[in-house]
Amino acid sequence: MTCDVLEMMTDGLGIKPRNTHSKLVSGENTDSIFRLNHYPPCPLINNNNTNGSNIVIGFGEHTDPQIISVLRSNNTCGLQINLSDGSWISVPSDPSSFFFNVSDSLQVLTNGRFKSVKHRVLANSRKSRVSMIYFAGPSLTQRIAPLTCLIDNEDESLYEEFTWSEYKNSTYNSRLSDNRLQPFEKKAVSLND
Numbered sequence: 719m720t721c722d723v724l725e726m727m728t729d730g731l732g733i734k735p736r737n738t739h740s741k742l743v744s745g746e747n748t749d750s751i752f753r754l755n756h757y758p759p760c761p762l763i764n765n766n767n768t769n770g771s772n773i774v775i776g777f778g779e780h781t782d783p784q785i786i787s788v789l790r791s792n793n794t795c796g797l798q799i800n801l802s803d804g805s806w807i808s809v810p811s812d813p814s815s816f817f818f819n820v821s822d823s824l825q826v827l828t829n830g831r832f833k834s835v836k837h838r839v840l841a842n843s844r845k846s847r848v849s850m851i852y853f854a855g856p857s858l859t860q861r862i863a864p865l866t867c868l869i870d871n872e873d874e875s876l877y878e879e880f881t882w883s884e885y886k887n888s889t890y891n892s893r894l895s896d897n898r899l900q901p902f903e904k905k906a907v908s909l910n911d
């Protein structure tokens with residue numbers, strides 16, 4: 719299913735072949751992980767308070783480093799995504815659906831066409847939340863760089879090339895909420911240089 723969705727996304731950008739991204743997460747040496755999260759109820763909070771002053775963070779804001787994340791949860795809400803204006807909106811909980819999240823490496827591969835979505839989880843006052851996430855990652859030696867078919871010349875490339883192993887190591891040395899792609903962003907070239 720992850721490969722099918724990645725192939726539809728690759729098609730959507732007009733990239734050929736359509737397995738350009740899915741092949742990165744389907745080989746034998748891929749570095750994918752599966753995580754199970756449990757958020758116990760937090761009776762001290764008032765979930766009806768909508769102005770955000772009484773929230774308890776269950777999982778702090780972050781982006782996922784891999785290529786794509788596939789999430790499924792029970793019917794307790796809590797997941798929120800961050801919009802470009804800085805506001806947070808809740809993702810409705812639906813135990814019969816999968817939620818796909820673009821992750822950092824896909825943002826780099828598509829030179830920013832797909833954006834890695836910042837998200838967080840709020841604790842719920844009454845119900846416990848359980849989520850399971852499949853983080854589809856490439857092999858450790860996979861080089862990650864904007865695809866040449868998406869850029870007309872090297873100047874348009876927004877990121878320096880790295881291997882997945884290099885990126886993973888750099889995330890270990892950062893805080894969860896950091897913009898972990900920032901060290902790999904190409905510096906804008908001043909017109910006076």
Ligand SMILES: O=C(O)CCC(=O)C(=O)O
Binds near residue numbers: 777789791837
């Ligand atoms: O539990 C959730 O809904 C999301 C957790 C998450 O973002 C993560 O494990 O990376």
Ligand SMILES: [Fe+2]
Binds near residue numbers: 780781782837
């Ligand atoms: Fe996440």
